[in-house]
Amino acid sequence: MGLNYLKGIILLGCFLVFFAFSCRACAGDRTAGLNKRIAIGTAVLGKDRQIGFVGRILDQYDDPVAGGRVTTQIGRFSLVAPLFRGVKTIEVLSNQNGFFRIKNVRGADLYIKEIEKDGFEYLRCQNPVDSFDYAGAEGVAFLPDLDNPVIFRMRKKLQHRTFLFWNRDWGLGINRDGSGEDRAYDFVEQKRTRPADSPPKKNWSEHCDLRYRATYDETLGEWEVVFTTCGAGSGIFASDEELYEAPEGEYRDEWSFMARDMDLPEDHFLYVKSRTPSIYSRVEITDIRVTREHVRIYGSSTTNPYGDRVLDSVDFPPYSTEPEIERIYQVGDRLEEEAKAALREGRLPPRPKIMALIEAAKRGEE
Numbered sequence: 001m002g003l004n005y006l007k008g009i010i011l012l013g014c015f016l017v018f019f020a021f022s023c024r025a026c027a028g029d030r031t032a033g034l035n036k037r038i039a040i041g042t043a044v045l046g047k048d049r050q051i052g053f054v055g056r057i058l059d060q061y062d063d064p065v066a067g068g069r070v071t072t073q074i075g076r077f078s079l080v081a082p083l084f085r086g087v088k089t090i091e092v093l094s095n096q097n098g099f100f101r102i103k104n105v106r107g108a109d110l111y112i113k114e115i116e117k118d119g120f121e122y123l124r125c126q127n128p129v130d131s132f133d134y135a136g137a138e139g140v141a142f143l144p145d146l147d148n149p150v151i152f153r154m155r156k157k158l159q160h161r162t163f164l165f166w167n168r169d170w171g172l173g174i175n176r177d178g179s180g181e182d183r184a185y186d187f188v189e190q191k192r193t194r195p196a197d198s199p200p201k202k203n204w205s206e207h208c209d210l211r212y213r214a215t216y217d218e219t220l221g222e223w224e225v226v227f228t229t230c231g232a233g234s235g236i237f238a239s240d241e242e243l244y245e246a247p248e249g250e251y252r253d254e255w256s257f258m259a260r261d262m263d264l265p266e267d268h269f270l271y272v273k274s275r276t277p278s279i280y281s282r283v284e285i286t287d288i289r290v291t292r293e294h295v296r297i298y299g300s301s302t303t304n305p306y307g308d309r310v311l312d313s314v315d316f317p318p319y320s321t322e323p324e325i326e327r328i329y330q331v332g333d334r335l336e337e338e339a340k341a342a343l344r345e346g347r348l349p350p351r352p353k354i355m356a357l358i359e360a361a362k363r364g365e366e
Contacts, residue, residue, distance in 0.1 A: 047135035048077050053102040053110055056149040057094045059120065059156040064098030068154065071114040076107035089113075099149060108135040112152065120154040127152050158244055158312040163335045163354050165190075165303040166313070170283065172297045174214040184208040184230060187272070187281045187303040188343050207343070209274040209281060209303075210236075214259065214295045223295045226256040227270065234274045238267035246271045246280040246309040259297070261290040268299075277348050280304050282311045305339035307348045314354050327361040 051074060057065040070092050078086025088107065094100045102110065112130040115122040124130070129150075132142040167190045174183070184193035186205035194204035208230035215224050227236055235251020251273050257265040268285040280303070287298040302311050316332060317325050335352055342349035 047108040047137065048106045049108065049134040049141075051102055051105050051107050051110055051134060052144045052146060053132065054144065054146050054149040055094075055100050055112070055152055057098045057100070057115060057152050057154055059154055061156070063156075064094075064096070065117060065120060065154050065156075066094055066096045066098060068094040068098070068100070068115050068117045068120070070094065070100050070112065071116075072102055073111045073113050074102075074105055074107035075109040075111070076105075108137065109133045115152060115154060117154065119157050121157060122152075122154050126155070155244075157315075158310060160310055161312045161314045162304060162306060162308070162310050163332065163339075163352060164311065164313045165301075165305060165336065165339075167301045170299050170301040172212055172214075173294065175294045176216055176292070178214075179216040180213060182211055182213050182228075184211045187274070187301050188279075188305065188340060190301075207275070209279075210270075210272050210283075216292075221292060223259040223290055224256060225259045225295065225297065226254060228254045230274055231276070233276055233278060235272075237271040237273075239269045239271065240267050242269055242284065243271065243282070244310070244312040246273070246282065246304075246311055248309065259288055259290050259295045262288065264288060275343070276346075277307055279307060279343070279348070280309050280311065305343060305349055306351045308351075314358070324362055324364075327364065328358055331357045331361050 053072075055070065057068045057070075059065055072090045072092070074088040074090060076086060076088060077084055080086070088105065090102060090105065092100045092102065110132045112127070132144075132150075133139070134142055165188060167187070170190075172183075172185070174181075183195070185191075186193050186207045187209045188207065189205040191203060191205040193208045194200060194206060198204070200206070211228040211230055213226050213228075215226070216222070217224065229235055235253065236255045237247045237251050238255045239247075251271075255267075255270065257267075264285060264287075270283040270285070272281045272283065273279075274281065282302045283299055284301075285297060285299040289296040289298075302313075304310055317328060319325070319329075331354075335354070335357075339349040
């Protein structure tokens, strides 16, 4: 029997004795409530187990990630927490081979809250299993195998990251009365492209990066969505993978799928090569809503305005009102305006030395 377990039993005993004397004069309802809390506390204490956990962090190339800071939360019995259930946070670092270990702590479950390291990204979608139930509260209890660590993935960011245009609210919508009509979108201005037979409007762009249409089949009651290119040298590459460097070749003129409600196509990442000179974009389709009357496609878009295929962004610090952070964001605002001005004129903006600009902004230099 472990020392921590004995300590827990002694503390629980003291707790029960204290309340037995202090509540002797209480009414029946209050006594019943106390008894219920005692029963819950005893049950929670009984679920605590000796936590043994070994994990390993690997990047997308199967290389170990050393120095990854792993933040874990251990759910366990506590005298002071509501309903006797508390959380203990433990941080550990992975060693040179990517291994990390949690030991010498009791609890009922373990949760991997975050894994952090400069130059790397921890993606929850690549690590769907991050909770481990040692008490079997939700089924079969987790049995650690210390000789076979649990693998966690981090994405190693590219060395030559750059400034990108982001649109996290990208989306397309077509109603039934617009079935079969060609439309187009500008990833730089983040606007619809003006139709050829329409007069200029402020909310329309004059440039095209991607054409699209959705056609409703009256007989089958289905929508077909078609994406096409915007001219010579353009292309579309559909994939089921999120790439941080656009493909070099194998682009085609058209890609289509049958739109079904809340059902993503297998290839839900589109890599788009557009304009002359060329720029590259990545579109992720995250949701599709379909009725007989309309189809709605939701997602995000990322565009590199400098003509290379890199789709990995330089890290900007979290939003803050601190002067240093504000100056760094002003760098991003200036780069965006300079890039848009150049692309409106049909030329590529000069590639910035973005890290040097950020460091200068930190020092308060222009």
